[in-house]
Amino acid sequence: MTRRPRLTADTPGVCVSQLYGSRSATTMSVPMTTGYSQGVIHAELKAHDDHVDCSWRDDDETSASGPAQQIQVDWQPVGEKGRRPWFICRGCRMRRRSLYFVKPGFGPVELVCRKCAGLRYPSQDADPVERLASEISLIHSRLGSRVAADPYYIRRASWPARPKGMHMRVYRDLLTELADKQAEMDAAIASRSLRLVSQVDVWLSRHT
Ligand SMILES: [Zn+2]
Numbered sequence: 748m749t750r751r752p753r754l755t756a757d758t759p760g761v762c763v764s765q766l767y768g769s770r771s772a773t774t775m776s777v778p779m780t781t782g783y784s785q786g787v788i789h790a791e792l793k794a795h796d797d798h799v800d801c802s803w804r805d806d807d808e809t810s811a812s813g814p815a816q817q818i819q820v821d822w823q824p825v826g827e828k829g830r831r832p833w834f835i836c837r838g839c840r841m842r843r844r845s846l847y848f849v850k851p852g853f854g855p856v857e858l859v860c861r862k863c864a865g866l867r868y869p870s871q872d873a874d875p876v877e878r879l880a881s882e883i884s885l886i887h888s889r890l891g892s893r894v895a896a897d898p899y900y901i902r903r904a905s906w907p908a909r910p911k912g913m914h915m916r917v918y919r920d921l922l923t924e925l926a927d928k929q930a931e932m933d934a935a936i937a938s939r940s941l942r943l944v945s946q947v948d949v950w951l952s953r954h955t
Pocket of ligand 1: 841
């Protein structure tokens with residue numbers, strides 16, 4: 748299995764608020780280096796009310812690099828008068844705040860969401876919460892229940908009953924493992940929260 752590249756601050760992308768920060772449509776140029784070919788690609792993004800036009804060219808080319816793309820934009824009503832723009836990802840058709848430039852092999856440049864671009868969050872490497880959540884979800888599935896690998900659903904999941912034909916001792920071991928891992932996950936969530944608090948403290952000590 749190949750490791751997916753990591754999403755970093757340098758990953759070339761665009762947030763919907765960059766384009767729709769002002770009322771009028773804006774044009775912007777995004778220099779980028781693709782993962783496969785070296786060089787800089789200039790993207791031109793033109794925001795219209797219901798879509799964004801994207802075109803790009805390489806640094807050393809005057810012609811367009813790949814076909815122009817259109818990204819659909821969906822407006823979500825906020826409050827009584829407000830509305831918030833969302834990109835509709837061309838890959839998964841989901842509402843997304845940010846899209847990223849990727850160039851798969853020799854194919855044309857694509858502007859898609861984090862998931863479709865195959866980018867990992869940096870925290871997915873080290874975050875024990877996520878790891879434990881998927882381990883817990885796996886134990887649930889061994890006990891015949893389906894629980895998403897997410898602390899929110901895990902905490903609300905009912906205690907699985909013993910599947911028909913499963914030996915009582917096996918059932919007991921799985922329940923023990925489940926309880927242990929759940930306690931570990933809760934502890935990991937708590938320490939993650941404390942880490943956030945100390946990060947805020949550091950920020951405050953520098954800015955006040
Ligand atoms: Zn997508």
